[in-house]
Amino acid sequence: MDVKETGLLEGRLEDHWDYGSKARAMMVLLQGKIPETIVDMGAGSAFFSRYLLEHSGAREAWCLDPAYPSECDEVIGPKVLHYRRGMDRLEGDLVLLMDVLEHVDDDLAFLRSLAGGAKRGTRFFITVPAFPRLWSGHDVFLGHRRRYTLSGLRRVVKDAGLEEKKAGYYFAAVLPMAAAARWGRKIAGRDTARSQLGEVPPILNGLFKALCLLELKVIEGNDLAGLTVYCFADKP
Numbered sequence: 001m002d003v004k005e006t007g008l009l010e011g012r013l014e015d016h017w018d019y020g021s022k023a024r025a026m027m028v029l030l031q032g033k034i035p036e037t038i039v040d041m042g043a044g045s046a047f048f049s050r051y052l053l054e055h056s057g058a059r060e061a062w063c064l065d066p067a068y069p070s071e072c073d074e075v076i077g078p079k080v081l082h083y084r085r086g087m088d089r090l091e092g093d094l095v096l097l098m099d100v101l102e103h104v105d106d107d108l109a110f111l112r113s114l115a116g117g118a119k120r121g122t123r124f125f126i127t128v129p130a131f132p133r134l135w136s137g138h139d140v141f142l143g144h145r146r147r148y149t150l151s152g153l154r155r156v157v158k159d160a161g162l163e164e165k166k167a168g169y170y171f172a173a174v175l176p177m178a179a180a181a182r183w184g185r186k187i188a189g190r191d192t193a194r195s196q197l198g199e200v201p202p203i204l205n206g207l208f209k210a211l212c213l214l215e216l217k218v219i220e221g222n223d224l225a226g227l228t229v230y231c232f233a234d235k236p
Helices: 017-030 047-055 107-117 137-142 150-159 175-187 202-221
Strands: 037-041 060-064 072-076 079-084 094-098 123-129 163-170 228-234
Touching: 017 047, 017 094, 017 123, 017 163, 017 202, 017 228, 037 047, 047 060, 047 072, 047 079, 047 094, 094 107, 107 150, 123 150, 150 163, 150 228, 163 202
Parallel strands: 037 060, 037 094, 060 079, 094 123
Antiparallel strands: 072 079, 123 228, 163 228
């Protein structure tokens, strides 16, 4: 979760259709093969690292975000979340880049630097917002530089020196409704720079969660459309 959106949601993040569904998709795509040490770049609230620690055999997660006011450690049973503003060396077995690349001015140089500092066999899991035509005030609020197509993300991953294993779109089922809402705000002149995270009524939240759960059954075959682009890659 982006630190700019901290406090916008009531209740657990896992109950929100976006975060809960994306975390479950992450687990499906990783096929339960979660290494012991995770590096979560731009971790924000550390939701995804925490989810992996709670639902897998991962032992520790290094959550990196320059926006953290201080550095500390959080113990979760026998496991640890390390909150840091930066890291001298990339020493994780799995690197998470959950909605991070769109914030970086030079996404290729950033990813190439991470890949260059990673050991052979390091796994990367990347998600980014899809389709430039869906650009809205939400992107402006979060400080995004761009939105991606699947081919665009694949190109960045390849040029950074990583070997793609899986890539595609997710949130296809909710794409028509999300696109209509964004374009509707633009037409009405209400597309201001603010977060749209907390705007989903409970009934729609439940509907979106159900649709995304069904979509998980075919997630690896979707290279057409969705709100999110994902890529799972290795350092060769």
